Amino acid sequence: MLSAEVIRQIKGIHIRTRRMVDTIMAGQYHSAFRGLGMEFEEVREYVPGDEVKTIDWNVTSRMGRPYVKRYREERELVVMVLVDLSESGAFGTVHRLKRETAAEMAAILAFNAIRNNDRIGAILFTDRVERYIPPKKGAAHVWRVIREILTCQPQSGKTDIAAAVRFFGRVMRKRTVAFLISDFHDRDYGRALAVTARKHDVISVLVSDPGDGRLPEAGLVELEDLESGRRLVLDAAHAETARRYAAWVETRYRDTRAVFRRADVDVVEISTDGSLVDPLRRFFRARERARYR
Secondary structure: OOOHHHHHHHHHHHHHHHHHHHHOOOOHHHHHHOOOOEEEEEEEEOOOOOOHHHEOHHHHHHHOOOEEEEEEEOOOOEEEEEEEOOHHHHOOOOOOOHHHHHHHHHHHHHHHHHHOOOEEEEEEEOOOEEEEEEEEOOHHHHHHHHHHHHHOOOOOOOOOHHHHHHHHHHHOOOOOEEEEEEOOOOOOOHHHHHHHHHHOEEEEEEEEOHHHHOOOOOOEEEEEOOOOOOEEEEEOOOHHHHHHHHHHHHHHHHHHHHHHHHHOOEEEEEEOOOOOHHHHHHHHHHHHHHHOO
16 A cells, blocks of 8 residues: 555656646657667669668669668657666755656656657666566556656665666667666666667666765764765865865766766756756757757
8 A cells, every 4th residue: 555645746746747748848759769660661673762871782683773671660669767776866955856856757758658659668776676667558557657666665775787777688679768767876887888778779867966066064974875884974164075075976977977978878967956857858859950960
């Protein structure tokens, strides 16, 4: 049984995200991913106006005249959201926790998918796969995805992004659009991400909080790593300590972006104190423009 508070959270996310998709993002999702899935249809004789790159050279050499391959766009996509449920998601200093922010982003993506008649599924992970929700259609399925993210009680608090990405690669044989939603407080996942991105369209969604890069305005403060439990006492009033802490956070951010760049995956950056729609719309527009370059 779900508590009244959890039901309220689910309903709130359901209503907000559905309204965002219906009123703000209509059409942008489809434009961004149109043509991603193409199925071979036939080989036919070349006619003036056909693109040279579509010529089937094997058939052409056998027949002695040019033939081209024709493809048709698949009517539906498969979209997966991979959501990090490790303990670092329980952090938030403003409007939402990181986990709540991730749940709202997953809901927005899910509503975009079903609005375009695509299938949506989810992989919820820590340092293991906590839940696998196979792709399906329908608003009731979106409700399930949101509910599972908010109510899942992980067996672990740590993170293993590489394991989640490899699991995704095993269960999804068909080319899939995958949104990997995490704060990426992990390491050694770049190779797995790059290998998976060669077959699937992987987009990293980097979740942050304003408190990630600054110490509280106080004297001695005790910091705890939510995943490892390690604790550290720092003098937050000391200017050099604050500077070095901010520099460490900035270095970790740059290293994370470098992993995405080397893996050749796009990234959407969202924050617990900001709009989720605006960065997603910018990403969709950039994707649409890239298709026509």
